[in-house]
Amino acid sequence: xxxxxxxxxxxxxxxxxxxxxxxxxxxxxxxxxxxxxxxxxxxxxxxxxxxxxxxxxxxxxxxxxxxxxxxxxxxxxxxxxxxxxxxxxxxxxxxxxxxxxxxxxxxxxxxxxxxxxxxxxxxxxxxxxxxxxxxxxxxxxxxxxxxxxxxxxxxxxxxxxxxxxxxxxxxxxxxxxxxxxxxxxxxxxxxxxxxxxxxxxxxxxxxxxxxxxxxxxxxxxxxx
Amino acid sequence: xxxxxxxxxxxxxxxxxxxxxxxxxxxxxxxxxxxxxxxxxxxxxxxxxxxxxxxxxxxxxxxxxxxxxxxxxxxxxxxxxxxxxxxxxxxxxxxxxxxxxxxxxxxxxxxxxxxxxxxxxxxxxxxxxxxxxxxxxxxxxxxxxxxxxxxxxxxxxxxxxxxxxxxxxxxxxxxxxxxxxxxxxxxxxxxxxxxxxxxxxxxxxxxxxxxxxxxxxxxx
Numbered sequence: 001x002x003x004x005x006x007x008x009x010x011x012x013x014x015x016x017x018x019x020x021x022x023x024x025x026x027x028x029x030x031x032x033x034x035x036x037x038x039x040x041x042x043x044x045x046x047x048x049x050x051x052x053x054x055x056x057x058x059x060x061x062x063x064x065x066x067x068x069x070x071x072x073x074x075x076x077x078x079x080x081x082x083x084x085x086x087x088x089x090x091x092x093x094x095x096x097x098x099x100x101x102x103x104x105x106x107x108x109x110x111x112x113x114x115x116x117x118x119x120x121x122x123x124x125x126x127x128x129x130x131x132x133x134x135x136x137x138x139x140x141x142x143x144x145x146x147x148x149x150x151x152x153x154x155x156x157x158x159x160x161x162x163x164x165x166x167x168x169x170x171x172x173x174x175x176x177x178x179x180x181x182x183x184x185x186x187x188x189x190x191x192x193x194x195x196x197x198x199x200x201x202x203x204x205x206x207x208x209x210x211x212x213x214x215x216x217x218x219x220x221x222x223x224x
Numbered sequence: 225x226x227x228x229x230x231x232x233x234x235x236x237x238x239x240x241x242x243x244x245x246x247x248x249x250x251x252x253x254x255x256x257x258x259x260x261x262x263x264x265x266x267x268x269x270x271x272x273x274x275x276x277x278x279x280x281x282x283x284x285x286x287x288x289x290x291x292x293x294x295x296x297x298x299x300x301x302x303x304x305x306x307x308x309x310x311x312x313x314x315x316x317x318x319x320x321x322x323x324x325x326x327x328x329x330x331x332x333x334x335x336x337x338x339x340x341x342x343x344x345x346x347x348x349x350x351x352x353x354x355x356x357x358x359x360x361x362x363x364x365x366x367x368x369x370x371x372x373x374x375x376x377x378x379x380x381x382x383x384x385x386x387x388x389x390x391x392x393x394x395x396x397x398x399x400x401x402x403x404x405x406x407x408x409x410x411x412x413x414x415x416x417x418x419x420x421x422x423x424x425x426x427x428x429x430x431x432x433x434x435x436x437x438x439x440x441x442x443x444x
Contacts, residue, residue, distance in 0.1 A: 074317070079313045090301045094294070094296070
């Protein structure tokens with residue numbers, strides 16, 4: 001007898017960390033209940049399921065909570081084995097994990113967190129640092145449709161949710177040109193490829209609303 | 225054909241210890257090369273150009289960087305002996321969560337504990353004590369963080385044990401008195417050949433840090 005699998009995702013519409021989970025669930029065709037959380041008014045459920053970090057995303061599967069977006073993505077891949085998102089080869093897996101960490105730590109920090117606290121010249125310097133980091137992804141994309149190869153994979157979900165569909169919106173709001181056409185042809189091609197994938201485009205926050213939200217977050221980070 | 229495995233590390237780095245323990249657990253033959261952090265080798269800089277940090281694991285000439293990523297790589301490349309991650313996806317998620325927690329929450333405070341003084345050091349101490357409280361609670365009555373088997377989370381944290389005396393001395397607090405479960409867990413881990421072989425003497429770490437604090441910070 002097949003039991004209905006209970007899958008629930010606690011997320012925030014503007015968060016790249018929770019959007020990437022939605023993309024993965026869609027890619028695997030997994031039905032789930034979505035609970036929209038609020039930054040300033042976290043639900044008792046969220047606080048109970050993630051007492052340590054108190055953050056989204058939280059995936060609940062058959063009553064058990066899985067936390068931290070990279071951990072959730074790997075869990076989804078290991079539990080629902082069709083349409084794999086991580087590569088098979090251990091070395092390729094280590095590279096995907098390495099670059100995913102680079103995106104969420106160094107690129108996110110230089111490309112947003114630090115920028116919020118800097119003034120114009122500081123932001124320009126950080127934009128240059130961010131470009132240097134994204135160049136590593138640019139090199140990885142040569143000869144490939146996606147970072148995962150022929151199809152969208154773990155690193156595409158992490159980098160895609162973060163850079164083109166989150167940070168770029170923040171940069172637009174701050175009036176910064178970070179990704180220049182001349183230096184990032186592979187990146188531009190990759191984004192066009194991502195925009196053809198329904199599981200990705202269905203899960204991107206609406207642009208204008210997102211730019212507004214990112215501006216709001218700049219103010220929030222600045223005063224913290 | 226001999227698989228060439230090289231590890232670039234630093235004797236006191238708890239990150240390098242993780243990778244070495246994993247290699248030892250799997251019985252992998254490897255060449256360990258001690259790096260001089262004030263004069264990094266060209267190999268290190270070539271193989272980890274982004275971060276320029278140890279540990280760097282080289283396998284058949286290809287680099288793997290970041291210690292937790294290296295430990296997972298080792299588990300996947302040599303799957304037949306002493307599994308480091310459990311087989312159940314939820315248990316694996318738990319292991320990854322806790323090793324990520326250790327990394328996120330200890331990196332800053334642990335560095336400040338030995339390299340700072342005054343308020344900065346005090347703030348770092350409070351942060352680290354919170355981590356120890358959380359880990360003490362998470363350990364509970366289990367032998368290891370994952371239950372009965374030594375695994376990823378144990379590997380992620382055990383290297384810090386060799387630094388406990390140093391933290392206690394320079395920041396003036398007691399880990400031994402306040403966190404008995406963590407201490408007995410550490411001693412249990414030390415019974416494993418891999419851990420006993422890899423962890424440096426606590427006294428050696430203390431001596432090295434005391435020297436640093438004397439010379440750089442002027443503290444005697």
